[in-house]
Structure formats: C-alpha cells, structure tokens
Amino acid sequence: MTPRVRRIVFLVAGGVFAVTLAWTFRALPSFGHFNGAYGTALSRVSVPERHITDAVTAVNFDYRGFDTLGEEFIFFAAVVGVALILRAQHGERAEHSADYATGRAVPPTSDAVRVLGLGLTPPTVLFGLYIVAHGHLTPGGGFQGGVVLATGVLLIYLAGEFDDLHGLYTETALERSEAIGAGGFIAIGLLGIAIGSALLDNVLPLGTTGSVFSAGIVPLINASVGLEIAAGLVLLLTMFLHQTIVLRETSP
Amino acid sequence: MTILPYLVAVWLFVVGMYGIVTSRNLVHQIISLSVVQASTYVLLLAVGYRAGATAPVFADISTTRPVVDPVVQALSLTDVVVGATVTALLLAVAVQIHKRTGTLDPEALLGRTDS
Amino acid sequence: MNNLAPLPVVVPLAAAAFILFMSTVLSRRAVQLLTASCVVGEIGLSGTLLYQARALNIVYWFGGWRPRAGVAFGVSFTIDQIGAGAAVLSGVVVGIALLTVPRTIRTPNGIVHAMLLTLLAAMAGFCLTGDLFNMFVFFELMAVCAFALAAYHNDSAASLRSALNFAITNSVGAFLVLIAIAMLYSRTGALNLAQIGTSLAGRHADRLVVVALALLLVGFLIKAAVMPFHFWLVDTVSSAPIPLVIVLAGALDVLGVYGVSRIYWSVFAGTLATDSAGVQTLLISLGAFSALIAAVLGLFFESPRRRLAFVMVAHTGIVLIGIGCLSAAGVAAASVYAAADGMVKIALFLGLLLLAGANAGRRAGLMVLGLGGLATAGLPVFATGLGKATIEDAAGHAGYAWAAVVVVVAAVFTGATVFDIASASRRAPPDAPEHQKKSAWVPLAIGGTFCLAASVALTSARRGFASAAARFVDTFDYQQRVLTGTAVHHANQTPVLALAPRGVAIDVAVVLAAIAVASLLPALRRVQPARGIARASNVAHRLHAGSIGDSATWVTVGTATIMAVLLAQFR
DSSP states (O other), rough: OHHHHHHHHHHHHHHHOOOHHHHHHHHOOOBOOOOOHHHHHHHHHHHHOOOOOOOHHHIIITTTTHHHHHHHHHHHHHHHHHHHTTSSOOOOOOOOGTHHHHHSSOOOOOOOHHHHHHHHHHOOOOHHOOOOOOTTTTOOOOOHHHHHHHHHHHHHHHHSSSHHHHHHOOHHHHHHHHHHHHHHHHHHHHHHHHHSSOTOOOOOOOOOOSEEEEESSSHHHHHHHHHHHHHHHHHHHHHHIIIIIIIIEEOO | OOTHHHHHHHHHHHHHHHHHHOSHHHHHHHHHHHHHHHHHHHHHHHHHOOOTOSSOOOOSSTTOBBOOOHHHHHHHHHHHHHHHHHHHHHHHHHHHHHHHSSOOOGGGGTOOOOO | OOTTTHHHHHHHHHHHHHHHHTTTTSSSHHHHHHHHHHHHHHHHHHHHHHHHHTTTOEEEGGGGOOOOOTTTOSSSSEEEEEHHHHHHHHHHHHHHHHHHHHOOOOOTHHHHHHHHHHHHHHHHHHHBBBBHHHHHHHHHHHHHHHHHHOOOOOOOOHHHHHHHHHHHHHHHHHHHHHHHHHHHHHHHHOHHHHHHHHHTTTTOOOOHHHHOOOHHHHHHHHHHHHSSSHHHHHHHHSSSSSHHHIIIIIIIHHHHHHHHHHHHIIIIIHGGGGHHHHHHHHHHHHHHHHHHHHHTTTTTOOOOOHHHHHHHHHHHHHHHHHHTTSSHHHHHHHHHHHHHHHHHHHHHHHHHHHHHOOHHHHHHHHHHHHHHHHHHHHHTTTTHHHHHHHHHHHHTTTHHHHHHHHHHHHHHHHHHHHHHHHHHHSSSSOOOOOOOHHHHHHHHHHHHHHHHHHHHHHHGGHHHHHHHHHHHHHHHHHHHHHHOOOOOOOOOOOOOOOOHHHHHHHHHHHHHHHHHHHHHHHHHHHHHHOHHHHHHHHHHHHHHOHHHHHHHHHHHHOOOHHHHHHHTTOO
C-alpha cells in the first residue's frame, strides 16, 4: 500500500476500533467502584499470613511468584538477545576511540560534572540497595531497586568516560551475575519442592512484620532479582555504548 | 465523566498505532509501540482503582482500611518490565539497521529479500 | 501434589541460566550436548505428565496456594492431555531445531542454545498453565526469544527488518490480549481460567465479554499467523535462521491456535453456549479465508522459503476450521492434523536445507520434499490425511460443508506448491562441490525421515487424540477439577477419529490433483499470464514487501472487523 492509502485505511479501521472499544468500556465497572474479590482477599491476608506489608510485592513474589519468575526470564532473554543482536559484525573491529581523532586533544570532563556525578553515585547505590531490601515492607522490590542500582553505575559514565566504566567490570562478570540472579530465583523456588510442597512456597521463617528480615523467601528473591536487573541493565548500557563509542568499521 | 480514564487508554492505543502505521523513522516507530503499551498500563490501573481508598501498603495503616486493588498493580509491573525489554531489543535491531543501510526510514527497507 | 508439573518449565530455564554462566568455560560441543540432554529430559517430563493426565487433569498450585471458597489465590498449572501433548510436541520440535544449529549458526558462546532452551520453557509453560495472565507472560517470553533469534543475521537488512515486523506485530497482539485480561478481570475479579469461566457462566454475555473474546482471538491469531495477520510470518520465514524457522513451522504457529481453543473452552464456552453459532462462523470463515488465499498465493511467489511460508499459513487455516467447529470431533481432528502437519512442515524445511548442499544430500532432499508433498496434500498413509478428512467431516456435521470444500481445494494447491518446489530444484543445476562430507547432510536427512515417519506414526494415536479432545471440550469438568479438586465423569461421547472410505477417496483424489496441478505449472508459467492475473500477482508481491506500517494497518483492520462481526452476532 502506498503511505497515503495506508493512512486512509488505518483511519477508517482505527476509527471503528476506537469507537467500538470506547462503547464497550462503558460496560466496565464505573471508575472507582471496582469490587473484585481477589484483590481484596489478598490485601486482607498478606499481613497476617505472610507478614508482608506491601501487598503489591506480596502478589508479585508470593501469591503469583511464578508469573514473576517468567517476567524475570523475559528480562534475561532480552538482555541475552541484545547481546546476540549487537555482536560484532563481520568487518567491524573494536577500536579505542582515542586513536581516531589524531592531532586533537579530547577535552576532559569538567570538574563540576565529575564531582557531582561521583558524589551522587554512592547515595544512588545505597538507595537502590535500600529499595531492594525493603521491597516487602514499602513500595519497591528487586525490579525497581535493580534499576536504581544500574543508574548509579550509569552516573559514573556520565561523570567521566566510557573507559572508566569499562575498567570497573568485565562483561563476563556481568553475565555471570545476571545468570546467578536468574538461577537464584529458581533455586529459591526449588526449596519449596525440596520440603515436599510446591514450587515457590514460602518455606523460610516469616519473622516479625515490619522487620527487614521477615516474610520468608521474599527478601531473598528480591535480592536475586535486584542482582539480575542491575547486572542486566548495566550490561545493556555497556553494549549500546560499545556500539557508538568503540566499534568502528574497518571495511566499507 | 467516570469513563474518562478508559477513554484515555483507547486514545493512547489508537494514537500509538497511528504512529506505527505512518512513521518514517524506526526509532519513532518503536517509541510509538511504547505509547500503545502505555494504554494497557492506564487501563489496568484504572480498572483497579477504588474511590476513597489508599495505596495497598500496610506499613503504617491498619489492614482493615480499604485499599486499591494490588493485583492490577502487580500486573502493570510485569507489563512495564516486558515493555522495556522489548523496546531494548527493538532499538538494538534499529541500531544494526542503521549501521548496515545508513537509514532509519522503514520505507527504504521495503522489498529487500534474502532469498 | 504432582511434583513433576513445574519441571518442564523450570529445568530448561535453569539450564539456560547455567549455560550463560559457564559460557566462557564450556566448549561448543559441551553446550550442544548439555542442551540436547536438557531437551530430551524435557520431552521425557512432558511425556510423563501426558501419561499421568490420562484419567484426570493434573492441577498444580504454585506456592501451595490452593483456592479458598472458589477464589483462586495463586497461579495454577492445569495439565490435560492436549496441553501436555503440545508440550511434548514443542520439545520434539526444539530438539530437531537443535540438530540444525551446528550447521547454520556460528553462535557466540552458547547464546543461541540458551535462547532455544528459554523458548522451549516458555512454550511448555504456555501449554500447561491454567491462568490467563500466566499465559500472557509465557506468550511474551516465547515472543522475546523468537524476536532475538529472528534478528540473528544481524548483517542483513532484510533479516533485521523482518525481525522488527515480527516484533512489532506480535507485541501489538500481546497488548490486545492484555486489554482483554483487564476487561475480564474487571468483570470477574479473577485471573484463573477456570474461575473466570465459572464467574461468567451464570450470566448472559454482554458486549464486554464479547469484545474481550474478540481481542483475545486477535492476539492469539496474530501469533498463529492467520490471514490478515500473516505478513510477519511470510517475512520472517524468508530470512530467519533455520533453527527458528523450524520452531515456527513445527510448534509456534500451532500454539496460537491452541491458545484460542484453550481460552474458548475454559472461559467462554459456558457463557456463550447458546450463541456459539456466531463464534463458529467467525472461526471457520477466518480459517477458510486463510486456507484458500494462502494456498493460492503460494503458487505466485518464487522463493521456496516464502512459498513454504504460505503453505504454513494455509494449513494453520485448516486447523482453525477444525477448531471452529466447536465440537470434540473438530478438536480431535484439528489436533491430529496440527501435530502431523507440524512434523511435515519441518521435514519440508529440512528438505530445502538438504537441497542447498551437494549431490548425495540433494538426492535425499528431493526425496524428502517429494514425500513431504504427498503428506502435505494429505495422502491417507500420513496422519495429515486422517486429520484433513476428519476436519472435513466435522465441518460437514457442523453445517459448514462449504468449508470442507475449501479444505480440499487448499490441500490441492499446497501439495502442488511443494511438488513444484521439488521439481524446480531438480531442474536447477547444483551449485555446491561434488563431494560433501557425510556429516554435513546425514543428520538432516535422518531428521527429515524421522519427521515424515512421525507423521505416519501419529495415526496410531488416534484414540488418544479423540479421548483427549473429549475431555478438552468438557468445560464443566475443567472448572470443577481446578476449583474444587473433584472430577466429574462426563457423559459426552468420545468422538471416533477414523478414515471412512469416502475420506480415503477424497484424500487420494486430492493428491492426484496436486500432482496434476504441479505438472501443469511450468507450462502455465511459460504462457503469457492474463492481465488480471499479472496485476493480482503484482499486488500480492507489493503487499508482502515487509512494510511494518502495512502489517500494523492490517492488524487494525482485522481487529475492527472481528470485533464488529462478533458484536453483530450477539446483539
């Protein structure tokens, strides 16, 4: 279809779709008056039965933990997939960017940026660890905390140069951390099978509500997920930055 | 109007699809896909909202207080992760396409076949 | 609880993580061996579950969360024979795909193996689960693995573009599924398939339920690559690496139709039972449309892989016709046909791969394609013949005799396409060295033979398919088993899957017609085509050029149409 024809066809079909869906949505329970039994029941029992005060984490990592296992592996597969897609093509070579612009000194990053970036990194990492550790108490958890942790690492790149970042870790170490995070979730889940119950049963002692060391396996899973997300995101960042900064074509 | 949030979801979906259909830049197309996905977040969270209820975190409130539905929030979380990862994959493909062909225009990629 | 139930998902995922962890340490051979043993183990696990589910569905609650007062707290695996069978099929298909990896992939450090294992876990999870959101999660996991593998040839613009098309189209489908999940959740407050079904069953289906069904259908039919959602498949099959093409041909398409069937019978059958004719007509029409148009289009294109992609779309349409009859007989027929056809399609692609090699391999490839053509057209010896004939019967019994005619015509054209590919390759001069190492082509030839043999052997399982289908369509039994743990002995008739003499005659006639059409094709090509046909061919080529915008437009058109049609039926 030519772009013009495509646009017209879409406007017609999209219009029908939009109007029909909007009309159908009038049959949804009116906004603010949802009364599903599932959510209410879970909110009622998450504290007494599992000592988890954040009901969303309870749903994600305890009641419907298997969904989260799948979600974690979606992330895992995507990072591995990006590694597959961005791998060096035939005719490319990793080259240090310094020898590309000869005869011109690359200006160093300004001191203000360096200080700010490096100064912000430890609080960010600490905050990320805090979010990961307190996922079962307050909003947060492995996914959110992992992203904050990765941001902490990104700050180092922003404050300095890609080389500084690269000197901190190797890609292999990141891949291994990611694999440990992913496999860790499964290993914790298998504890349930080991004691004769089902996968992902909450088999560790539940502790006292409100303490960091409570809610059985949930903090452990959060830690595992946090590790995987942080490692995976840093790996993603590194791979994308590698593309633009380091890879140069050696043949046209 | 009590169905306004739902209408927002419909609008986001359709506008995102329009972006995908008429786009002349791959990165724009991929971000339009994210817009389509945003409509699912809005719908899920709007469905679970309860008027006069608070966040489903009982750290400082009693468990008998009405809270909004935590299940849809958990579903949205999964949705966000899925969306971010698919976007990352698609952007990686876009990077390679640009390196290979020098263009990000979907129209310029038509008709090429391997076999 | 049955301890094996989660393992078909957990074992491959753990293996994938392990392979990534040890990627710099293990040799290629070690990775291949580890992956192969994991796949074999997976087939064993799913097979055991298949056996264990022969009397009662297996219900497994993750986290030990059993339902309370009819409200499902956790995620369940609800394993019946059709689901376990589909998981076994997925394992076999990935195993065969693994055979082709050493020859076609220069994979860095086992990444492709880890992806294949994750893909297998996702397929197994999709087939075994009893929870709607869990289905979505595994649906997306399958999709992500497949996208990444589709972009493997990252130095080819065509390959990358097809990966984008694949990803964007399938993602839109997934978002439609999610919208439907939100709609059903708002109405029933449940995510478990049995619970949603029970909650909906008491009441009349209003527009919310009907549109939710429409969106779920679209989402799964995009995955199944039924027309008009097939553009991504034609594009991807043309340029993706062979292991992914094999998985697509053997299992991934089938899983889309499986998804349609599963959600229909566990969720909607109760509430739509009195109005099912509307759904019947829609599904059968979509299937027939796909089968006929795709079968004809297969004749118009030149590239062998592209033509086989059209054969895939056409045959998925035939499976959809079988499911659309909304009867146990239809499900039984469609299952047999889908399983056997998956094997045959893999054999066809292996045959193409063999043809790209040298003389001894080429001869094997021609034989595989020739036999594959017979199987595609539905020779009664193959289970495809049995399936095709019983689908025609089921359609006839449901009052859609015209659909049976479409099945026959489609089979003639798809069979002809395969024969034509074989004969065109035979005439083309070989472009590979005279002598080729045996190890290059023998495993592929063995794989092709195995697939063809499997599609013959499946005929002996016909009673199993029939009884599995009878249980699959028993909505009340499914719901009771999940929510209360009890089993209800259904008084439904178990359908009889058999080839009547009339079916045999039609099958043989189809095969002969396919051979006749194929032999006429070279002559027809030399003749100047009529203006109308030439123009139609041009349009077809332009439509399938791989435009993502076009694909998205067709998805919108299809969605709007399906929504409108279903709503009109349920006024």
